[in-house]
Amino acid sequence: MNDLDGQIALVTGAGSPNGIGFASARTLGLHGAALALVSTTERIYQRAAELEQQGIPARGYVADLTRPEAVRSIIADLHAAFGRLDICVNNAGMTVVGEEEQFYGYVDEISLEDWHLSLERNLTTCFLVTQAVLPLMRARKYGRIINIASTSGPVQAFVGDAAYHAAKAGMWGFTRACALETAADGITVNAIAPGWIATGSQLASEAEAGLLCPMKRSGTPEEVAHAVWFLAAPQASYITGQLIIVDGGNSVPEDRAWKP
Numbered sequence: 001m002n003d004l005d006g007q008i009a010l011v012t013g014a015g016s017p018n019g020i021g022f023a024s025a026r027t028l029g030l031h032g033a034a035l036a037l038v039s040t041t042e043r044i045y046q047r048a049a050e051l052e053q054q055g056i057p058a059r060g061y062v063a064d065l066t067r068p069e070a071v072r073s074i075i076a077d078l079h080a081a082f083g084r085l086d087i088c089v090n091n092a093g094m095t096v097v098g099e100e101e102q103f104y105g106y107v108d109e110i111s112l113e114d115w116h117l118s119l120e121r122n123l124t125t126c127f128l129v130t131q132a133v134l135p136l137m138r139a140r141k142y143g144r145i146i147n148i149a150s151t152s153g154p155v156q157a158f159v160g161d162a163a164y165h166a167a168k169a170g171m172w173g174f175t176r177a178c179a180l181e182t183a184a185d186g187i188t189v190n191a192i193a194p195g196w197i198a199t200g201s202q203l204a205s206e207a208e209a210g211l212l213c214p215m216k217r218s219g220t221p222e223e224v225a226h227a228v229w230f231l232a233a234p235q236a237s238y239i240t241g242q243l244i245i246v247d248g249g250n251s252v253p254e255d256r257a258w259k260p
Helices: 020-030 043-053 068-082 112-140 162-185 204-211 221-232
Strands: 008-012 034-039 058-062 087-090 143-148 187-194 243-246
Touching (some): 020 034, 020 143, 034 043, 034 068, 058 068, 112 162, 143 221
Parallel strands (some): 008 034, 008 087, 087 143
């Protein structure tokens, strides 16, 4: 299926070869879209080259998306090159999950600096990129914005990183507010909340947590990417302001002691 033929898609946070961002970019590309990939490191050029080898037009950008001028520069370049932007996947962000220590600190131990840093990386980046792409989408009365949130914050929580939870919950609130403001312009804005996903940075403890979900495994980046493609498709034109949870049912059980 090439239902995205002729479309241009921007995917942020796509530097990891085994992450949700790159899996989403590859899936969109296999459905016909040309890709613009963003990461904070030069490994993004490797990801773009890998897509090119698969016959998917792609270009990479190295940028700190917490800087408004960096965001504006990328969108200006895309506008000059293509004159349009159809799909935006806001995947950039950072959490302590996947790092050496999962526990970060109780609420009364978080410094104001760390609080601001987490919100900037996980929420402000989404705001700045969305704000920059909207004029291109409004001009054509068409657009698909997909925000990669998390089950952490919108539907669940773990101990040790309240700032991350606040940012991801904020992303979900931002999604709904933005959806209302853009619906009349043919733009849909939705969010995806992944649970335990087996990315390249998943810790052994996180993989073990995935085994405890109803499906008894972690999800794959490609399974999240399928939800991205679903929301990005032209046929998803009447779906906006929604949260799709991709967690193998992990957020569903109320009685965790029950065993089938």
